[in-house]
Structures are given as C-alpha cells and as structure tokens.
Amino acid sequence: MSSVPLPLLWLCGPSGVGKSSVGWEVFTQLSRDGVRTAFVDGDQISLCHPVPEASGQRIRARSLAAMWPHLRAEGAQCVVLSSWVNTFEEVRACTALLPDAALTLCRLRVDPAELEERFLKRGWRPDLVAGAIAEAADLDRGDLPGLRVDTDGLGVAEVARIVRERAGGWPGAVPAATPSGSVPRPPDPPVDAAPAPVLWFSGATAVGKSAVGYEVFTQIFRAGVRAAYVDVKQLGALRPGTGSHRLQARNLAAVWAGYRAEGARCLIVSGEGDSDDTVRGYAELLPGTAMTVCRLHAGPATLAERVARRGAGEGPALPGDQLRGLDSAALRRAAERAARDAAALDRAGAGDLRIDTDGRSAQEVAAQVRALLPGTWADLSRS
Structure with missing residues (x-):
C-alpha cells in the first residue's frame, strides 16, 4: 500500500x-x-x-x-x-x-x-x-x-x-498518477462451498438491465434469501481515461467477496451490452460461482422510447447516466446505436437466455427470467 x-x-x-x-x-x-x-x-x-x-x-x-x-x-x-x-x-x-x-x-x-x-x-x-x-x-x-x-x-x-x-481548494496538491496494475487477489471461497449462482443481465443501452436486475434482486431478498446486487458501471468511475473492464471486474470480485462473507447466497449483476467473451472475463475473477447470462432484447421503437424517457429524467437517478439531459438529436443518435447493438447481440446469439422486453414491465420480465433460471436458483428458497 x-x-x-x-x-x-x-x-x-x-x-x-x-x-x-x-x-x-x-x-x-x-x-x-x-x-x-x-x-x-x-x-x-x-x-x-x-x-x-x-x-x-x-x-x-x-x-x-x-x-x-x-x-x-x-x-x-x-x-x-x-x-x-x-x-x-x-x-x-x-x-x-x-x-x-x-x-x-x-x-x-x-x-x-x-x-x-x-x-x-x-x-x-x-x-x-x-x-x-x-x-x-x-x-x-x-x-x-x-x-x-x-x-x-x-x-x-x-x-x-x-x-x-x-475544503481549501480540494483536493489541493495531488499525488502523481502512477498506475501499477498490482492488486491483492480476493480470497477464494471455501473448497467445500457449493457454487454461488450469479445472474448477469446483458443487452443494449436502455433495454432495462438495471430495472429488471434490481427487480429480480428485490423479489429474491423479499422472499428471505440474502442476495446481492451490483451495477458494474458503478464500479468503474475513474477519469480521465477510457472505461476499464479490468477495474470494474476487479472491483466486482472484491465487493462480491465481502457480500459472500456477509452471507449472500446469490449475486445479480446489471452488466453491459458486451460479448460473451467479455462476460467470461468477469466470471474468471469470481471463483466458486456458477454464472447464467440473461440477455434482454428490445426492438428499435422500444429502445427509442426508453432512451427518451431516461433523457427526460424518468426513473431513479443513477450517477453518471449519460442519457439524462441530452437534447433530442443526441437521444436519437443514442437510440440508433442501441438498436444496432441489440441487433449485433442477436446475430451473435449472446447469452444463455434471451428475453424479449417489448411492451412489458420490469416485474413481468423478472417473473419470466426467474421461471427460466436453472434449478440452483429455485433451490435457494428451499435450503
């Protein structure tokens, strides 16, 4: 240190x-x-x-x-x-x-x-x-x-x-930025522990990853099962510089280790619209887990509507929401990019599950997701 x-x-x-x-x-x-x-x-x-x-x-x-x-x-x-x-x-x-x-x-x-x-x-x-x-x-x-x-x-x-x-011109004189890349490894889970299920939501911008992921998390913990939720974008705010999957993945592993020590039995993650290879890179830093990737999909009209609503400030205000407050032209471009990303993910067949979200609430989508999850998720409430 x-x-x-x-x-x-x-x-x-x-x-x-x-x-x-x-x-x-x-x-x-x-x-x-x-x-x-x-x-x-x-x-x-x-x-x-x-x-x-x-x-x-x-x-x-x-x-x-x-x-x-x-x-x-x-x-x-x-x-x-x-x-x-x-x-x-x-x-x-x-x-x-x-x-x-x-x-x-x-x-x-x-x-x-x-x-x-x-x-x-x-x-x-x-x-x-x-x-x-x-x-x-x-x-x-x-x-x-x-x-x-x-x-x-x-x-x-x-x-x-x-x-x-x-605060006296905070932060005042700051230390030089000297990235080292060397960090401690999170502790491995006990060797006799059953793999903890991880549900990773992927998909294009504004498809509803955070809304559905948080709804699934809420339903599970309200049933009395200790669960954890992470939005990976909230673990990598470090600028100037480009976004770092490495930082987000390391922080996800570190935070999950703490949640696991607190007795969390499962992890729900709102991820990004990335390839299966990118998601596997995160999974490699989560030993002792069994990951299911659920890709949410929506058509261009739905994505455009959701992008516009986020731009207008609807929903919970998450730090760094890049859509909030944009003008109509910028929102239109964002919706077009989201539609292209959704189509590319569809062509690639990304994810273990594919769920259509057009015309459906977060609660409805969450109910379908939970019905399709592997048996380890159903076992949580019985053990």
Whole structure:
C-alpha cells in the first residue's frame, strides 16, 4: 500500500439532498481538468439484503476498502465518495480501513420544504420523503464534525464549487498518477462451498438491465434469501481515461467477496451490452460461482422510447447516466446505436437466455427470467 495519502472527499447528508449529483459534479470538474479522479456511490456498494440495519454501514465500509487498492493501482489521484452516515463513529470505523486516506468530510443540508420539493420533482419513490426529512432533522441535532454546506436555492455546479472552496481548494496538491496494475487477489471461497449462482443481465443501452436486475434482486431478498446486487458501471468511475473492464471486474470480485462473507447466497449483476467473451472475463475473477447470462432484447421503437424517457429524467437517478439531459438529436443518435447493438447481440446469439422486453414491465420480465433460471436458483428458497 502506498504511503502517500490519497485525498478522500466524503459527501454525506439525508436522502435526496443531492450527495450523488454534487459528488458526480466534483468528479466531472476535476477529471475535466486532468486530475485522475474516482467516484464511488456508497449506496451502490452496499446492496446486500436482507441484513440487520446496523450492518449496512459496515458492508459499505468494507466494500470501499476492498476497492481502494484497485483505484490506487489504476492511478487515482483523489476519490469522491457519496454516502450517508449518521455518526462520527461510523466515519472512524470506515477510515480505519483506509489508513492512507486523507479525509475531508462535508455534510450537505437543505431545509425540509426544499428537500420535499426535490424528492417530488425527481418522480421516484415519493414515499421516502417523510423518512428523509426525519433523517435530516436527526443530522441537524447531531454533532457530526467537518464542513457543512447549505444547498437551499443552489444548483449542483454551484454547490460543488462551494464545497471545494470551503475544503481549501480540494483536493489541493495531488499525488502523481502512477498506475501499477498490482492488486491483492480476493480470497477464494471455501473448497467445500457449493457454487454461488450469479445472474448477469446483458443487452443494449436502455433495454432495462438495471430495472429488471434490481427487480429480480428485490423479489429474491423479499422472499428471505440474502442476495446481492451490483451495477458494474458503478464500479468503474475513474477519469480521465477510457472505461476499464479490468477495474470494474476487479472491483466486482472484491465487493462480491465481502457480500459472500456477509452471507449472500446469490449475486445479480446489471452488466453491459458486451460479448460473451467479455462476460467470461468477469466470471474468471469470481471463483466458486456458477454464472447464467440473461440477455434482454428490445426492438428499435422500444429502445427509442426508453432512451427518451431516461433523457427526460424518468426513473431513479443513477450517477453518471449519460442519457439524462441530452437534447433530442443526441437521444436519437443514442437510440440508433442501441438498436444496432441489440441487433449485433442477436446475430451473435449472446447469452444463455434471451428475453424479449417489448411492451412489458420490469416485474413481468423478472417473473419470466426467474421461471427460466436453472434449478440452483429455485433451490435457494428451499435450503
């Protein structure tokens, strides 16, 4: 492990305050300026359910610590983390696993009326607004140290500027980007353990990989089976530079090892529209698993409709969604690329399963997927 401290900006605050949006804007600003910056959304590295509520922060901390050497090896010069936290004890427990991190903690806050307005405007899970307001009140009453930035009436770019300014021009002088490629290998599973089933969703952009994958995950854990979910795109935000399957695969293996240690019995992955060869490269880093690749398919008209809806901001706001906010011409080009990719995957016969999603909800598609899965998945609920 390097002895040179790696700057870590931890943005915290209640649900809906804008942690991910502001964190992604800081990440974008720095990477645009040539600083090799990593972004991690804490929510995306702790999706292992059902577990006791107190376990969530521990899982999050262990996942970040497992990813940390991979970010170092790929030449990260600073890391932006968007993640909730309730107490400073939780912060200390996390940073104890990151001895070479130079932490800056910043809490974002907003008045209750504007927090509610933001929740309702995004049009997703408005039922969570009361809990978010209560969470914000608890944080205001608490004694969490570090910076505090009020975001009322401010845009995302302005908040990002204020955060960096109040943090002394964060990240300040950064270490040189020195990719090494050398990282520790995740522990192998016990030799007598049965292979853990992995369900990998592939397909073209906007075909519904995340929506269907998360729905399958939700159905499984609500049945009482401890399951894990990962969107691989959320494990490789490191710029400037091109996307790295190597980083995503290493981080997937590291995060899964932690979930497995927490008792997860299966893994659902929202992958990308890649070839079977690419998916096999990920599978090689997941020893002790049995992978099933489910390719989702949709026709050009359906893909165009879904691309347009994402561009308009519908659905959950995932950090770095490249469709959100694009103009109509750019969205049309994205839909055309998605249709070409879908056709190419169809010609190649990619995946173990092929599921048509035209005119169907995520719940309907998820039900069909589960009905077609190998017997190991059905065995989960019986063992």
